[in-house]
Every structure is written in C-alpha cells, then in structure tokens.
Amino acid sequence: MQIDPRLPEIDDCLYRLAIRAFVFHNGKVLLVREKDAEWWSFPGGGIDYGEDIRQALPRELAEELGVSASDITTDYQITYLAIGAIVKGIPRANLFYRVEIPIEHIRAGNDVLDFGWFAPSEITPEITARYTSSAPEAARQFLSTIETQSTIA
Numbered sequence: 001m002q003i004d005p006r007l008p009e010i011d012d013c014l015y016r017l018a019i020r021a022f023v024f025h026n027g028k029v030l031l032v033r034e035k036d037a038e039w040w041s042f043p044g045g046g047i048d049y050g051e052d053i054r055q056a057l058p059r060e061l062a063e064e065l066g067v068s069a070s071d072i073t074t075d076y077q078i079t080y081l082a083i084g085a086i087v088k089g090i091p092r093a094n095l096f097y098r099v100e101i102p103i104e105h106i107r108a109g110n111d112v113l114d115f116g117w118f119a120p121s122e123i124t125p126e127i128t129a130r131y132t133s134s135a136p137e138a139a140r141q142f143l144s145t146i147e148t149q150s151t152i153a
Contacts, residue, residue, distance in 0.1 A: 016091065020097070021096070022079055022146065024098075031043075031117075062109065064115075067101055073100040078096065082094040083133070084133025
C-alpha cells in the first residue's frame, strides 16, 4: 500500500497510535523505564504499520517485559483511550488494555532498563501528561480509571 503523497500537507491531523497495558498486582500498576527515555511509562508502544491489536500488544510486551504471548491474558477490550498528549512534538493516541501476566514471568526486556509497581497515588503529573491532554479533567479521569482498575480482582 502506498502512503498518500499529501501527508506533509495534512500532518496537523495525524496521531501516533500506541497500545499500552494496565498490569496490576496487589493494587499497584506496573510501569517501565525504557532505555531511550528518562521517565516511567506504561508498558507498550507504537502500533507498527500493518499490525493489528492482537499482534501489537504481545510484541510490545515481549520487547518491554520479556514475556511470551502465552503469558498474556486480555479480553482486548479498550479500558481507556487517551488522546491529546504531545510527546517529542508528536500528538499521541494511546489505547490502554487491562492485561494479566504472571508476575514471576515479568523481567526487564530488551527495551527496558527497569520496571516497578506503583500505587495509583504515586502516578505523577509528569507520567499522566504523557497520556492525556493538558486539561485537568483529562488527568483526573485517567487517574480515576487507574484507581478503579487497581481494585478489580
């Protein structure tokens, strides 16, 4: 498939689409620190051209958490959609999925320096800003979703 040659003219309407995982354990959510970033983020990343969700999510979690597709359990229902953040000058849209992974299988994958478990109250405004618009209500809604999801068994 050929990319539309008008792309440079319509760049103000494009988003980088990424897939992210909410992984919980004992009321805490898993965050990773990627090798090329100085911040904590939710596991996941960009959906490659031609990939679908069922390909992208296992690939990203293998890269970041060192898990295999057979380690991942999800219903592939979007838990949260975050649109509006701009990272490195690129508008982002993030699809969040609740994912179950045996914690003993999780390790820092090829793209990750470290991972950690964070209480919802420890999710900083800097972390939230990478996924939501600058509107305070967007950040509150995002944090509320994490809090609610952290209490589901």
